[in-house]
Amino acid sequence: MPARPAHVSAPPPRFPRDAWALAALELEGLLPAHAAERLRAEAPEWMAAAVVSQGLAPAGQVAVILARAARVPVASLDRVEPAAVQFLTETVARQHAALPLSATNKAIRIATANPLDYDAERALGFVAGREVEFQYALPGPLAKRLDEVYRPERSIERLVSGLGAQATIETVVEERDAGETASASVEAPAARLVDATIADAVRERASDIHFEPGERGLAIRYRVDGVMREVMRVPRSAAGAVTRRLKITAKLDISDPLHPQDGRTAARVDGKAWDLRVSSVPISRYGEKIVVRLLDPASATLKLDAIGLWPDEMAAVEGLLGNRDGMVLVTGPTGSGKTSTLYAALDRIRTTGINVVTVEDPVEYHLPGVNQIQVSEKSGLTFAAALRSVLRQDPDVVLLGEIRDLETAQTAWQAALSGHFVLSTLHTNDAAASIARLRDIGVEAFKLASALRGVLAQRLLRRLCPHCSEPVSPESLPATARPPQGFERPVTVKTANGCSQCGFTGYRGRFAIEEILTVDGTIAELIARGSLGDQIVESARRYGMHTLWEAGIRRVWTGETAYDEVVRVVGEPPVKAAVTxxxxxxxxxxxxxxxxxxxxxxxxxxxxxxxxxxxxxxxxxxxxxxxxxxxxxxxxxxxxxxxxxxxxxxxxxxxxxxxxxxxxxxxxxxxxxxxxxxxxxxxxxxxxxxxxxxxxxxxxxxxx
Ligand SMILES: [Zn+2]
Known part of the structure; x- marks a missing residue:
């Protein structure tokens, strides 16, 4: 590296620093004469910035015109080579509004808001020991990027203040690893950012927060009502500090970035306690992805009444839960609320004298008065093994986290056929697929028919925001949206909009819809005979079963959700061949x-x-x-x-x-x-x- 002077002093710049910019924009006819006149009188530090901030012209257009006027390319600020940054000190870079982008042995490419400043070009060339190639960048984005590159803590502070209200995390662990090498100046702001993000996510009703590193920095996303949305991006220079902070908080090993890790911690937000499940996964050369799940311990006492079922759905669910032996399955993809429904069901069943045991991986919520067994495949305590040991205690009701293999299925069926009531989940889409899956796993048709009491296929639909949804004509719906037979409620069709109350998504909160296959009589006979899932569902519909599509579409006709939401969650409407x-x-x-x-x-x-x-x-x-x-x-x-x-x-x-x-x-x-x-x-x-x-x-x- 060439020797460079310890300090470069220069007279304070005269405003505006880019007087030429105003002339160039006027020449292009972009500014009305009176606006140019006013700006000249105001003499802001940067004309280009004033034009953009006063809304006189779009930023992109201003940048292109000014770059052309200065005969240089428009700079892309996304890519900044760390090797190039070291050629300019922060003081020099700020003084000349110049950001090094890349460098070779002979030249250095620099983004600047003032490419016509030849004194600056000479000074920078001298300091860097290289020939300077200027590119043009607007003053605003350039200053922000300078902060990110030279002062990561400052850009974090800006993110923290952007999150608004004071964070109130009270129980994060204060620990510092001895081997930690990160610069202390970033650590404190990173901690504040993590705390503020968690508080913000809780207030935004997020279920989890994803911190994902990439070329353009650390993307922070919330999952709200089942949908991901990016809330901010932490500059790459500060990403490591944030990731480290998250891992320390959850007592994960920060010296091991190569293996997935799981940990937990607790936080209080606005006086309320939250369980945080933190997991780290190495995903790319940019580092580890961290996911924080926010669990509300209070929701373990979730009531069945609170998941938003219609009376007919509720009656069918209660009918299934009224069984005292046999098996009831809850199905749906990840995020369909299976676990919450099972806990709510347990809450309903759990009455005095009924012995409830759960076998789970992991134990999601702790239920008072319920014996909960944590499966541990590593130490040989599989679902099947745990279930067998549980059955020796002769429980009345068993909640089995998941049926994944034949061994678990067989043990579960044994239990269901010998006087126990077994609740479990299957990772399938609907009732028909569940029966097919159980047969694929190897459960015999006659056992299926004699122990299966019902299948509950569930989805969560987002509820239209009451503050901003707007009525639309039912004619705007496609023909596939016809309400199912037996629909008799007042019709209000609405569409999603977006406002500050719903984070501009148009939705606020979710409710469950169910496809409930009750197994008895004809249905049991069809299952015993090995009929196809579709045939079983087809006859069940004749007895009044609603498919998921129908259960969703009727919520469109009452204005609870929008047609697009049903399509997003349930899939395209079924095109059914006529069944004979x-x-x-x-x-x-x-x-x-x-x-x-x-x-x-x-x-x-x-x-x-x-x-x-x-x-x-x-x-x-x-x-x-x-x-x-x-x-x-x-x-x-x-x-x-x-x-x-x-x-x-x-x-x-x-x-x-x-x-x-x-x-x-x-x-x-x-x-x-x-x-x-x-x-x-x-x-x-x-x-x-x-x-x-x-x-x-x-x-x-x-x-x-
Ligand atoms: Zn809204």
Missing amino acids: LVLVADDDPVMRTLEGSILQAEGFVVVAAEDGVEALEQAQRLQPAILLLDMDMPRLDGYGVLEALRQRLAGRGVPVIVVTAHDDPATEARCIELGAEDFIAKPIQPARLIARVRAVLRRTGVAL
Whole structure:
């Protein structure tokens, strides 16, 4: 490095320092004469800055015009080589409003707000020992960048003050590692920034804070109502201090940046205690990403009433929780509020005399009066092992954090089939996928059918901000947004806007929606038979189940959320092929299974009835596209069913194919007389059955 004078003194600059800028902007016709006149009288330090700050012209345009006038490029301030910075001291850089960008052996590239200052060019060239190449930068951004490069603590202070109200973190740990080498001048502001950020995030209702290093510094993002948003960017020069502070606070090992670490700490914000879960992950050459989860210990007592369900959803959930054995699953992707719902459910179940045990990884909240087991895969205490040991204590209710593998699933099913009520989660999207997943894991269909009481698929939708959402015409909604059957509430459709109350997102708070599959009767039979998830859901819908899409879309019609939010969370609306439901009535289980599998292979959805009475009841309720009817059945035979169908208006439209062992002309004639569409003699031949079914469906006008 060349020798450089200890101090460069110069007379104080005369204002404006860039008088030429005003002339250049006038020449381009960017400034009206009277504005230029006024600026000349004001004589600000920087004309360019005054033009921008007074809103006379957009910053980008001003920079381009002035760079062109000075015949230099516009500087990009994002990239500053640390090696170049060392050629200029802070004093010199500030004196000349000059920021070194990069340097070679011969030249140094410098961003300046005054590229026409030849004295500065000479002085800088002398100090750096290199030929100077100027680029133009507006005075404002340049000064900010100078702070970031030379005074990281100052730019942190600016971020802290930008967070507004005083931070009130009371319990952060004050510790200093002996081997710490960072400059002390940045440590204190970094600590203040961390505290202020946590307080700010709590007030913004964030669930977690992400500190992610990158080329352009440390990005700080909040997750609010499930959506990430960047709140600030800490300059790279100060990023290390912030990361270090976070790790010290959570008692993580700051000497090890190469391995993921987890820790925790506590903080008080505005007098309220918060649990902070801090995790560090090495992500790139820029360092570690730190995520701070903000947990409100008070929300462990979350009530089911507080998750925002509609009465029908609540009734179905309460119905499922009323079970005292078997298994209820809550499903949904990460962030769908599964855990909160499970805790709320436990809170509902936990009454005197009921012994509740949880097996979790990790234990999210501590519940008073509940025995909570922390799974530790490392030391061999797997979900399955922990569950087995828990079952020896014979609990009434078990909350099992997650079912991940066959071993856990089998133990859980054993428990559910032997008089315990098991609550657990699956990482699947909906009820249909959950049944498919459990089969994939290896749970046998008959076990599924006999122990599964229900599946709760959940999502969280953001609630439109009451302060700024605006009504829109229902006609603005696409056709896919039609309200589901049975919707009967006053219609108010609204759209998201954004105001200071909602952080300009248009939403404030969230509520849960549910797709609830209650497993009993027909549904259990479909599961036992190994029907596809879609078929199960399709028949469940006939019993009144709402899909997630329907549960979400009806909240659009009441103005609780917006259509876009439902699409964002639940996905694009389902485009469903028409489903053809076939009812098979036969007292012989072998026949039911045979006919069922033949029809299912052709894509029909099959529901079964064991006798004539059940067949009538199903025909009336489900209105199947076709009924395959056996003649010899207990309680009510085929003739009885045909007569009843003919007499009763409700079932009258259901076409019937008689399937019978009585292959004689008299029986056939009587059946046709009673209204049957067709007559097939047993034994069943698959191709013939399908051909006849399709022919009847064509005749009766059901599209195939
Ligand atoms: Zn708002």
